[in-house]
Amino acid sequence: AATEPDADRRAYAVWVSEIMLQQTQVATVIDYYNRWMQKWPTLQALAQASLEEVNELWAGLGYYSRGKRLQEAARKVVSELAGQMPRTAEDLQKLLPGGGRYTAGSGAIASISYGQATGVVDGNVIRVLCRLRCIGADSSSPAVIDRLWDMANALVDRSRPGDFNQALMELGATVCVPKAPLCGECPVKQHCQAQLRVEKELAFASQKLFGKATPVPDVEDCGKCVACSSWGACHGTPQYLIVQRPSSGLLAGLWEFPSLPLAQDLQAEHCILCYLPAALFVCLSIPSQVIHIFSHIHQTYVVYSLSLDGDVTLDPASSPSRWVTVEEFHASAVSTAMKKV
Ligand code: SF4
Numbered sequence: 469a470a471t472e473p474d475a476d477r478r479a480y481a482v483w484v485s486e487i488m489l490q491q492t493q494v495a496t497v498i499d500y501y502n503r504w505m506q507k508w509p510t511l512q513a514l515a516q517a518s519l520e521e522v523n524e525l526w527a528g529l530g531y532y533s534r535g536k537r538l539q540e541a542a543r544k545v546v547s548e549l550a551g552q553m554p555r556t557a558e559d560l561q562k563l564l565p566g567g568g569r570y571t572a573g574s575g576a577i578a579s580i581s582y583g584q585a586t587g588v589v590d591g592n593v594i595r596v597l598c599r600l601r602c603i604g605a606d607s608s609s610p611a612v613i614d615r616l617w618d619m620a621n622a623l624v625d626r627s628r629p630g631d632f633n634q635a636l637m638e639l640g641a642t643v644c645v646p647k648a649p650l651c652g653e654c655p656v657k658q659h660c661q662a663q664l665r666v667e668k669e670l671a672f673a674s675q676k677l678f679g680k681a682t683p684v685p686d687v688e689d690c691g692k693c694v695a696c697s698s699w700g701a702c703h704g705t706p707q708y709l710i711v712q713r714p715s716s717g718l719l720a721g722l723w724e725f726p727s728l729p730l731a732q733d734l735q736a737e738h739c740i741l742c743y744l745p746a747a748l749f750v751c752l753s754i755p756s757q758v759i760h761i762f763s764h765i766h767q768t769y770v771v772y773s774l775s776l777d778g779d780v781t782l783d784p785a786s787s788p789s790r791w792v793t794v795e796e797f798h799a800s801a802v803s804t805a806m807k808k809v
Contacts, residue, residue: 479553479581480511480542483564486573487538491531494641500529511551514542553577557586575620576637580630587620588633589613592640599644600750602661615754622737623746659747664777707791709780710800714787718762724806726789727769736770748774760805771809 472478484504488497504525508514514522517539526535541563545553554560557578564573575588589597597616598607605612625632643650651663710723728739741749751774758769782789792800798807 475555475581476551476553477510479577480514481505482577482580483553483573484538486576487534488529490534490573492529496529500525511542511545511553514539515546553581555582557584576630576633579624579633583629585624585626585629587617587622587624588637589616589620590637590640592637592644593620595646596636596640596644597750599649599662600656600660601752601754602665603754605754612754618735618737619750622735622741623749659750661751661775705793707793708797709782709789709791710797710802711786712788718765719803721801722806723800723802725771725809730770736772740772744774748776751775758805758808760808762805767805769805769809 472481485497485501488501488504507521507525508517519536519539522535522539523532526532529535544563545551549563554563555578557574560574560577575586578584578586579588594607594613594616597603597619598612601619603612607613607616620636623632639654639656643654651657651660651666654660654663657663709726711726713719713722713724715721728743730736730739736755737749737752740752744752753773755770755772758771760767760769
């Protein structure tokens with residue numbers, strides 16, 4: 469895209485490729501794409517084509533309505549938008565066939581063609597993110613899809629959003645494939661919770677084989693699991709990190725889980741990403757909400773959990789902190805709201 473100076477041409481070219489790639493492999497698409505772009509290099513050219521011509525070129529690519537809708541949308545851009553492609557993912561969604569947030573393409577066009585820092589969630593990305601975060605819930609449910617969009621929007625590289633999105637989609641298409649993913653060659657395997665879980669289970673199985681098994685708690689019994697859709701593989705007695713609140717203000721001096729105040733117009737995940745490296749960010753659970761009413765304040769907590777393994781060094785310069793078991797937590801100076809959390 470970088471070699472095409474005209475933003476409308478850039479967006480059109482990415483758009484055609486995105487629509488062709490929706491249900492078809494890259495290898496099959498390349499030849500169709502090249503012929504299409506040769507015949508209709510601009511939106512204006514496509515708008516003038518007949519449906520007959522479009523269908524002829526599309527023949528063999530399958531899902532013919534894609535070609536027809538592409539041409540109809542091109543006509544709309546030419547007649548209603550003076551030939552100018554919308555410049556944001558939000559406006560593109562309104563134009564692209566199907567409409568709505570889930571329309572594949574709008575995020576890809578906006579990030580690749582215009583450099584907008586917006587995420588993409590297609591079938592491949594859904595699989596990759598669910599595995600990275602070991603999400604066991606139904607990945608077609610609107611709640612999970614919404615969370616994946618939040619995650620994709622927060623994770624996307626601000627300086628190279630188009631490259632980031634293409635890399636994520638490509639990872640799903642070539643490495644993190646539906647059956648037999650190539651985890652050994654995966655560039656993000658060290659961040660992958662699903663892979664970690666598999667490794668642990670293999671290690672446990674081999675320990676068992678040699679009669680050295682130590683009891684592994686069932687994941688359901690791993691402390692207070694706040695999000696049933698997130699599986700934290702946990703061995704031994706889980707401990708929780710708590711930090712001490714400042715000595716003045718609300719709940720002064722009490723202990724709590726690490727917390728951030730969330731401005732009303734900010735998404736929680738954007739806020740967290742300022743503090744947490746991306747490698748840990750992908751391991752966060754699906755959040756749950758806890759509402760607590762103090763005497764004069766309604767407080768809503770958006771609660772994420774993050775399982776860590778091994779030694780974690782805490783920054784002694786930040787607020788006092790310690791690791792506690794569930795029992796120690798309940799015996800500590802913590803508020804009722806934190807107990808709910
Ligand atoms: Fe997918 Fe395996 Fe990579 Fe995890 S390690 S993202 S499961 S390919």
